Amino acid sequence: MADYDLIVWNDTLVTGIDKIDEQHQILVNLFNEANTKLTVNNSAEFLEQITRDLLSYALYHFEAEEGLMQKYGYTEDKVEDVATHIQQHRSFSTKVVAVRNDIKAGILISREELLAFLNGWLINHILNTDKRLAAFLLVSEQYRG
């Protein structure tokens, strides 16, 4: 089952920041795995596992990104971008937590909904939000140094 195309890692997804790219690859892999493994009727256990992985990875990744923002002065320079960026991170976690709470209450998120959310979030986040951060970092002398 893969009504969403699997995301094939390609140059357009590359931000140029190795650490971020490496983590994005893993996020993409998570998405692809969800895409191939999710069926119309998924067990709560499986959905829990996927969302747990998402949570785990999101925390790891967000920490890395937000760490970079702080370290290289993105937070001072691009206040609005930072707010948007962090907001996207928080909303991701909030959504996943909500999905997990629903699962606990017996409301299982549909494959379609979960994939739509992940696909939309990932693509938008990588192609827009993270690329802005990367662009900032790549011209930052401190980072390049």
Next chain:
Amino acid sequence: MISVKSHRSVKHLLLALTGSIFVGETLVMLFIAQLPPLSEWREALLDSTLLLALTFPALYLLVFRPLRMQLTRTKQAEAMQHEVLDRFQKIASQVPGIVFQFQMRPDGSSCLPYANEGLLKIYRINPEHVREDASYVFTAVHPDDLKNHLASIQVSAQNLTPWVQEYRLKFGDEPDFWLFGNALPQRLADGSTLWHGFITDITERKQTENELLAATGKLQEHQHELEMQHEELCRTHHALGESRNRFVDLFDFAPIGYLTLTDRGLITEINLTGAALLGGDRNQLKQRDIGSFIFLAPKDYEQWWQGTLSTLKQQDKLSCEQAIKRDDGTVFQARMDCQLRETSTAPIIHVSFIDITERKQAKAELQIAAIAFESQEGMVITDINNVIVKVNQAFMRITGYSSEELINRKMKLLKSGRHDAEFYATMWNSLIHTGTWQGEIWNRLKNGEVHPQFVTITAVKNSDGEVINYVANYTDITERKVIEEKVNQLAFYDSLTQLPNRVLLADRMHQTLAHCSRNREIAAICMLDLDGFKQVNDTLGHAAGDQLLCDVAQRLQECIREEDTAARFGGDEFALLLGGFTKVSECEQTLERIVATIAAPYQIFGQIAHISASIGVTLFPEDCSDPDLLLRHADQVMYEVKQASKNGYQLFNAVHAKRAQTTQDFYKKIGEALAKGQFELYYQPLVDCRQGKVVGAEALVRWNHPILGLLAPAEFIPVIERDDMIIALGEWTLQEALQQLVACHEAGFDIRISVNISARQLRNNEFPQRLKALLAGYDAEIVERLEIEIVETAALEDVIVGGNAIRKCRAMGVRVALDDFGTGFSSLAHLKHLAADALKIDLSFISGMLTTNGDMAIVEGVIGLAASFRLQVIAEGVEQVDQVLMLLELGCDVMQGYGLARPMPAKQLHSWLAEFIPDPLWSLSASHLTSRDYFELLQAEANHRYWTERVLTNLDDPRDRTTPESLLDYRQCRFGQWYYDEGASHFHSLSEFHALDEVHQNVHRTAARLLEHHRSGMAVEADAAKAQLQTLQQQMLSLLHRLRVMLADELLK
């Protein structure tokens, strides 16, 4: 007359005449016969000899002068053999003329020490008569010629110039005899002069001269021709001399000893090599008896010599080997080739001989070597290119090949492929540096079997130190290996299935990985776990289980190649090491085959058993080359297969691994956060709304993340709940909560504090002891205020273990609550077994209870259940007062939620507790003044709020095309149903109630408009409608609220 002076002089004379030619020639001819043919040279010599013989008369006249030079040079011919001398004498006697020696003394007297028979014939006087006094010979000289004759002799004597003269003899009336004389003078010690020379009768020539006077020109021409021939002859002769010298050198320095023996065994001639071999001086060796050199007892020697002679007489030639003893006592083995040559006098024996001591020794050694070569051990000799030169029987026996199949083939014919390049490099390195190598080699025999052999290879070098051969000595150590293997079997094999164990697999992995790496092949490292094995073991017994494991082992081995390895790690866990793949798809085919084979039914003791395999696979070189890591990765994937679908295989994925790695990193971060005090407990009060007092607080962990800020437990607990880190965090939480309890107690707040304990911690065997240890420092009144919350689903994962843990906690005086109750579908039996103190209704049911009938039913059910089990019931997630009132109505008094208090830091808790005032509304229920109308109103309000929220929520979901119920028909929504029916009958007298009608209808109209704008993409219009909807909702809620207050006032009066 000339008289002969001595025999020695005669010999000199003869040699002077012909020695220079004939001695040389004879010697040369002699050795030409003995030596290997030098055809062209020999031809030339033969030709020139023939020419000499044919032109002898001319030679006689014309060659004399050049011969004089030879005459002196050939004095050395003294050493010539008797036979030769005899021949010369005979030849000299046959010469047609006088060969003579003439001596003239200082006193003028003369004699002829030697003259041949020719003297008698020509001078008519016996040589004997002129030996002492030669005066007679001058009487025969023609009187006219005598003066000249004497004068020419005088001149010759005086100047020592050759005497050459034509003169005449006169015997009475007989016609004159013309003579031609030629002699070479030499001065003797006593002052006399000695001539050697010859005289020929040229009477006929003189007569012919006169007769052919007319043909003088012709004669002159002829003479010229003769002179030409003479020159030619001179040249030939010169060449002959050179050849002779060369042959003399050859004779002397040839690498073979030559000697000639008389028939009595006396050495007559010996060359330098021969003299060196016999260890003596050449001259002293002459005339030595050969017998003194033959290393035999005198008696035996006599017999040997006679035997040799008689054999030689019969067959001319004889070859023999004989020990020769030198004068210095040393002995050498000689090979002698003898040849007998009969001469007119005594036969002579030519002997050539060489020292064969070394050859003899070498031969003896060779024989020994040949015997040694055919030993029990396999031996093979190769050239430096590893091409087999020789093999022995044992080697053929070991390898199964015949010598024809082996000789001229390269040694790699036997290569088994078991050894890597490094192995051979080490071998060659040793051979090059030490000349030898020893070790075990696995060779492939003709029948394809691969056997281990202990091999010693030795490089054979020539005298220059260059390697010319390799000799390899093979001992088949298959038997030794069998014994070794029996020992190994115990250490390296699983005793049940006979499969290799973990240790042996590790070893094989090194080999396989190296092999695959060399051949650019793919290797698969698999961990295999049986699905359903435990069931077979449990139902059919252990014996059946063991049999099943053996069957599985056999099936595995049938699925894989001989070079591959199936190993058993213990239990129902197997490992596979598969090599030789060139494509991943090949590997996948094999794995599919294995999965299918294992899943086929088994016949165990007459029963059918079904199991399957979960296989985790990682590939070399794609993954890594560390055997341990490869196995770990395979194990990791195997676990995933086990978790997911079972009965299949999955390939290790590097990205997966990376994910797992980040998870591990995350655990580490939690540990660090714990150590750095980044965690903090927040407390959410639990309120008994009926009594209007705070009874407790739930401790909720927050993570003050240095980068991400404050994180709720829902964001990170799920990530660590399957790791022991959750236990560490749980224990920290318990400690903190206990301290807080003490603080509260000291502050005079009589509350309980509940702590969430994970399923993992609950099931941990050490948990009760750990808890006991944690509680040890606290009074009972503190301990009894501690409550442990266990998520219902976690407790249900293993009811027995969970139940036991709960009982142990309660025995320590700690209360236990089942959290998130209702999500786990506990049966009554489970509930009894879990024996908790309280049930906490999951917040999802509380939030839905006012709008969803199902949720309400669950809430009512849980409350009823708790009552019947005499358990306390607590509602979580209470947000609104109407929920409070509803729950009070249903019989649930204790509540928790944002509607009462949000979670707060410890320091805020105390002030919050101090300032707490219960909501007066709660007393509606508490005062038992409950009114059916009031709750209807509550429910109506909730229903409307829910409806509006759905409309708004659906806007954000582009795929939700469902229209909220009765969007257009305001009478059909749940509020509408209530308003126009029950509501109207109860509240028709109130103006606020009537005002609701218009607002409610307006809400529906606005909602419909909003949806329409939204769907047609009219964002501005949609936003306006949305804002209007929210305003209308506020209006409606405030109207409803006023109604409720009015009703409450009435009720509270």
